Amino acid sequence: MALVRPENQQQARLVRLLRDGPRSRVELGDLLGLSRTTLTTELDQLVARGLVETAGPAASRGGRRSSLLRLSAGVRFASVVIAADRITVAVTDGELNVLAETGEPAEVRSGPEAVIGRAVELVGKLRAESGVAELTGVGVALPGPVDNGTSIAPAVLPGWQRFPVRDAFATELGCPALVDNDANVLALGEQHAGIGRTFEDFLYLKLGTAIGCGLVLGGSLYRGATSSAGDIAHLPLDEDGPTCVCGEIGCLEAYCGDAGLVKAALAAARSGRSTALAARNTAAGTLTVPDVAAAAIAGDPAAQTLVRDTARRLGQVLVGLVSFFNPGIVVIGGAPDGLGHILLAEVRGVVYRRSAPVATGTMPIVLSDLADRAAVVGGARLASDHVFTVD
Amino acid sequence: MALVRPENQQQARLVRLLRDGPRSRVELGDLLGLSRTTLTTELDQLVARGLVETAGPAASRGGRRSSLLRLSAGVRFASVVIAADRITVAVTDGELNVLAETGEPAEVRSGPEAVIGRAVELVGKLRAESGVAELTGVGVALPGPVDNGTSIAPAVLPGWQRFPVRDAFATELGCPALVDNDANVLALGEQHAGIGRTFEDFLYLKLGTAIGCGLVLGGSLYRGATSSAGDIAHLPLDEDGPTCVCGEIGCLEAYCGDAGLVKAALAAARSGRSTALAARNTAAGTLTVPDVAAAAIAGDPAAQTLVRDTARRLGQVLVGLVSFFNPGIVVIGGAPDGLGHILLAEVRGVVYRRSAPVATGTMPIVLSDLADRAAVVGGARLASDHVFTVD
Structure with missing residues (x-):
């Protein structure tokens, strides 16, 4: 089968609408402002091209029964x-x-x-x-x-x-x-x-091994002039912070990426500040992000401080980004298991306290509920x- | 005369093209991909509505002479x-x-x-x-x-x-x-x-009494979810900096706005760090941004330090913004007379040194040449x- 793609703008708009779920003929015509003739022509072509199929009659809205359309099983x-x-x-x-x-x-x-x-x-x-x-x-x-x-x-x-x-x-x-x-x-x-589905403008903040963000503006992903929009991993937070994998000093990722968190946890273990992390490090020979999470959840004060410090720094960076970009919502993904809500509380505290109310007054900050x-x-x-x- | 506006998308595209200068009929048709019939219909309507007028024959491109069109003197x-x-x-x-x-x-x-x-x-x-x-x-x-x-x-x-x-x-x-x-x-x-004319994505940084920025994305001004995109005046730079007019501590504007610069200059004058500023303050009873500029240009080290500190802080904020937004160019306007190039040199130093090469490698940072x-x-x-x- 050769590649089939929509042939014109109207067909493209139809298939993008159907990507969100089946629709009746009447709904499609109403949503796109197409006459019945145009709609029939374009849908017939999409069916002929194998992109769209009829899924039976739509629920009645009174009047003539409309048929339900959906993207075909060939897509x-x-x-x-x-x-x-x-x-x-x-x-x-x-x-x-x-x-x-x-x-x-x-x-x-x-x-x-x-x-x-x-x-x-x-x-x-x-x-x-x-x-x-x-x-x-x-x-x-x-x-x-x-x-x-x-x-x-x-x-x-x-x-x-x-x-x-x-x-x-x-x-x-x-x-x-x-x-x-x-x-x-x-x-x-x-x-x-x-949740991004209901916002035209949002910021997705990705935590984990690498830190980054994705920007949706006016309903489309914004990539910037050289495709690097959202690359915030190496923002300098401090001139005398930890060394980053990129070779610079004090980058956001060096503090808040997984490796940075583990490095700080190892330091806490070795210095005796955290008995929980020290015990785990002795037993396993190293530490991981889940170890830090487990210690923090179990109430180890040093591990909790590490997590809160991480969240505070993320919050400080977010203050700048939301003032500048004024998104409708901030969605945070990739938080370590069990730590999401501790991180979120601290991030919210910093962002809502230090941002202009006009930018963040109605802006939710949430954890992604989609996970992987x-x-x-x-x-x-x-x-x-x-x-x-x-x- | 009642308000005349373009009546459909094609007319709107025609008048927006003509806003950039007169065009021949042939060019307009080519640029918008309109057939000769459609073009004639829409242009006739725009002429009838008083929006467009003929400006004589266009330069010959060989073949039939095309006429030149422009926005009418009624606009x-x-x-x-x-x-x-x-x-x-x-x-x-x-x-x-x-x-x-x-x-x-x-x-x-x-x-x-x-x-x-x-x-x-x-x-x-x-x-x-x-x-x-x-x-x-x-x-x-x-x-x-x-x-x-x-x-x-x-x-x-x-x-x-x-x-x-x-x-x-x-x-x-x-x-x-x-x-x-x-x-x-x-x-x-x-x-x-x-210079923004040749860039789809750019960042305009406005200095002066208030600091702010304007973002053009994909050729359109981006205003954000609640019209506050670009409001960077009150980004917190430091937890123990000067008090800002907004009541918070250490805002960008408290350091780099005109009032912040004058406050720092008065401190330099009173502490004896700057003889030039002290003399001016004694003579005039206060200091202004032009005073700081004059002292810096005349070689007063303390005034030059003030200007460089201001520029360094602006640069640090820009590092975050350009990493995040990845604009094609940064245009800086509103720099005090005579100080633009000193500021620019320092801002460039910070931004190019501390940003990801992929974001700023080909990104110019320039002073606006439009002034007011x-x-x-x-x-x-x-x-x-x-x-x-x-x-």
Whole structure:
């Protein structure tokens, strides 16, 4: 089957509406302001192209019965989420519901050929299991800056610099491929299936190994002049703070990324400030973010201080971002298990206390309730935004 | 004459193109992808509505001679720029060239009735002098946050809170009125007549009494969820800095606004750190920003340190903003006379040293070369963006 895409703006608007769920003919006409004749013509073409199908009669609104339309079962997207230590892949339907998902540990530093090869195998496995003959598109998330379908961050992804990731997936999977950084993909997932759905302008803050954010402005992802909008990992917070992986001093990520938190936890363990962390470090030979979380939840004061310090610094950065960008909502994802609410309380305290009321008076700050699903949905959304658009 | 506006999207696109200067019929058709028939129909209507006129034959491109079209002499915009201590008004043609401009000192704290009344008189005077019978629209800049045509910043504009500024101008001048904060209006001026013209995404940083910025994203001014995008004046830089007019401690404006600079200069004069500033303070009984500039230019080390400290703090804030927003260019306006280049050098040093190369590698940081003209052109642009748009 050759690739089918909408042929004109009206068809593109129709399939994007149907991506949010089935609609009756009458609703589609009303929402897009199309005459009955135009609507029929465009829908007939979309049906003929295999993009749309009839799903039976719509619920009656009085008057003549309208039929229900939906994206056809031939529309299938794949998502590939490449993290520093893991690959996750999924297959979705046209409405971006996840039909099948799998993942496994992977070392991104083993280079693009190995990682992409394995991701392609995993997608193939899912397609075979779920009977997906053709893919309509694939969206790929990389754990670092991306420009024009390639990685541009040698420090984070050694060996990936300028590797043609997009072209490799497009060739291997035989469908359009789109590549973006993980924070942008997470923001897209939140826009499609999370609370971001109801906001035109929002900020998604991603915590974890790397810190980043995704900006949705006027209903679209904003990437900036050179695709690096939202790259806040290396904002300098302090001129004499910890050394960052990037080589600079006092970056946000050096304080608030997973590695920074673990480093601070090890210092607390070794200095005797935290008996809980010291005991765990002695037992396991090292510490992890879950160890810090467990200690904080168990009431260890030093671990709690670490978490609150992290949240306070995130809050200080957010004060600047929300004053500048004035989003409708801030969504925080990737908080360590069990720590989300402690982090959130502290972040809210700082942001609401030190921001202009006009910018934050009605702005919620919430934890993402999609967890890992945001990334796979976001990958599918990335692909579908491209395929469901006419240039 | 009743208000004439474009009647459909094609007419709106035609008048917006002609706002940038006269075009031949052939160029207009090519740029908008319109058939000769459609183009003729829409242009005929625009001519009939008094918006467009023929300006003679276009330069030959070989083949049949095309005629040149331009916005008609009936299209006239007014700009009103209300600063803390001054009113400036201008009248422009449809291409936003300033036909006449005047201004006078005014105390914004005397309240909206007095200030608006005087601004309306000044506009009337300009109209009489330049023979402008009808205004197509008026754009108004206020020195503080604006939402929905009213001022929402009691601290900066006492007495103006929620006063219907837009409605007052619309009624008095008998044309559509648009109101925005000065930083946004300056950014619009830069977009129309300055270097911003060649960038889809840029950041305009406004210095002076109040500090603010305007963001142009994808070719449009971005105002945020509650019209406060770019309000960076009260970003907290330090927990134990100077007290700000807003009542908080260590705000950007408390350091880098005119009042903050003067306060620091007075401290330098009184402590004996600056003989130049001390002498000036003794002679004049106080200090002004031009005094600080004169002392810095004359080589007074303490005054130069003040200027560099100001620039360094602005630079630190810009590092965050450009990482987050990834603009194509940063334009700085409102720098004190004679200090622009000293400020710029220091700001560039900080931003280029501490930002991600991917965000700032190709991003220029420049001083606005429009000076005060940016505001009056921006006011006209604000009005014309509205009038030349079809909902």
